[in-house]
Amino acid sequence: MRAFLAILRRDMAVALAQGAATLLSVAFFVVTITLFPLGVGPDPATLARISSGVLWVAALLSVLLSLDRLFQADHEDGSLEQIGLGPLPLELVVLAKVLAHWLSTGLPLILAAPVLALLLNMPVSGLPVLLLAMALGTPILSLIGAIGAALTLGVRRGGVLLSLIVLPLYIPVLIFGVAAVDASISGLGARPHLLILAAMLAPSLVLAPLAAGASIRLALE
Amino acid sequence: MMVLEARDLACLRGDRVVFEHVGFRLGPGEVLLLEGPNGSGKSSLLRLLAGFLTPLAGRLLWQERDIAEEGEAYRRTIAYVGHLDAVKPMLSVEANLRFWADLHGATGQALERALDFFELAELRELPARLLSAGQRRRLNLSRLLVREARLWLLDEPSVSLDRHSVALLGEAMEAHRAGGGMIVAATHLDLGLAGAARLRLGGETGT
Numbered sequence: 001m002r003a004f005l006a007i008l009r010r011d012m013a014v015a016l017a018q019g020a021a022t023l024l025s026v027a028f029f030v031v032t033i034t035l036f037p038l039g040v041g042p043d044p045a046t047l048a049r050i051s052s053g054v055l056w057v058a059a060l061l062s063v064l065l066s067l068d069r070l071f072q073a074d075h076e077d078g079s080l081e082q083i084g085l086g087p088l089p090l091e092l093v094v095l096a097k098v099l100a101h102w103l104s105t106g107l108p109l110i111l112a113a114p115v116l117a118l119l120l121n122m123p124v125s126g127l128p129v130l131l132l133a134m135a136l137g138t139p140i141l142s143l144i145g146a147i148g149a150a151l152t153l154g155v156r157r158g159g160v161l162l163s164l165i166v167l168p169l170y171i172p173v174l175i176f177g178v179a180a181v182d183a184s185i186s187g188l189g190a191r192p193h194l195l196i197l198a199a200m201l202a203p204s205l206v207l208a209p210l211a212a213g214a215s216i217r218l219a220l221e
Numbered sequence: 222m223m224v225l226e227a228r229d230l231a232c233l234r235g236d237r238v239v240f241e242h243v244g245f246r247l248g249p250g251e252v253l254l255l256e257g258p259n260g261s262g263k264s265s266l267l268r269l270l271a272g273f274l275t276p277l278a279g280r281l282l283w284q285e286r287d288i289a290e291e292g293e294a295y296r297r298t299i300a301y302v303g304h305l306d307a308v309k310p311m312l313s314v315e316a317n318l319r320f321w322a323d324l325h326g327a328t329g330q331a332l333e334r335a336l337d338f339f340e341l342a343e344l345r346e347l348p349a350r351l352l353s354a355g356q357r358r359r360l361n362l363s364r365l366l367v368r369e370a371r372l373w374l375l376d377e378p379s380v381s382l383d384r385h386s387v388a389l390l391g392e393a394m395e396a397h398r399a400g401g402g403m404i405v406a407a408t409h410l411d412l413g414l415a416g417a418a419r420l421r422l423g424g425e426t427g428t
Contacts, residue, residue: 002323002326003323003324003325003326005323006320006323006324007320007324009320009323010309010312010316010320013312013316014309014311014312017311017312018311076305077305077306077307077308077309078303078304078305078306078307079307079309081271081273081301081303081305081307082301082307082321082364083324084273085271085272085296085299085300085301086296086324086325087293087296087297087324087325087326088324089293220273221273221274
């Protein structure tokens, strides 16, 4: 447990010291979303209809943007092999690093989302479900992303490959994340969609660290 | 009885056999120095011993048991210093070392001792990105002292160290040995370790 906290604390300290990296993905989130009213036109009804989809797609891309630093930096400076020799199994190392990644990327996105939702004229009734869906969905994005980041360790220009691996796997989160918000706005009840998101989160919590841990072990050869 | 034993090891990197028929036996307080030209497999052998690589043939035994089966119990007993310093440039010297101490469950005293020994105590507040190559290497080496690993695996540990720091490293190795620890090191410098066994890789193989 102490080793788990040590990794979490260090990754958070690194993320804070490199505040720019965290700010960057939030800034990307904000900028992408502000592009839509400019591109689609300022018609409030149109914006309200596409708001949930736009928010989710932008969130997906922002998380994707930050994935390459999840393991790559530690791999390059030799920390990862030293951590691999430590007492903590690699699966738990992955979990600690994913948690730090979510706290420094996913959480800021959730905090920024309500303001941007209002910017896109999303009905206020949709906001609570949007936050709930993002709270369930963004950890899945970090977890699935960890698999991609671990698989592309040591690959030159791994960033493009990473997107190709990860984005298709993000589709279910996108579909149910958007469906939850739309359902609550149209008064249908978002419960089933949120439950499905939760049902995706649970196995990801177990399976993603296993897969990522195994690929890190290969990368350390 | 703590014994590290290699029997008839062979190592494959890419599609090239780096070495084969390598064997040795290392007991408490013993040092094994790996020698050989570049590319003769010194680093590969150390990475085999650290468990990053698996041997193509042969066995690696720790207390008569295969290191792959020992798993975490074996990992606990080794400390590895490789070419990479594993230093986070944006964190301070102390924060860097504290992380490794916490990871291995070491005490604050061990941390202070390690900082003092490698003369980093005055630099503790400094962000590691401002360290010189030699100071960064000393920070890397001080990781050895924050925990009680029986077996040190050192891959060119003296790189970028000045003469005084090399002497410190030699002192640390000698102390580790005196406490019953074991060392396998690949180094070009004479670290003044009396009675160290030597293993030559490349060309003629074997002990």
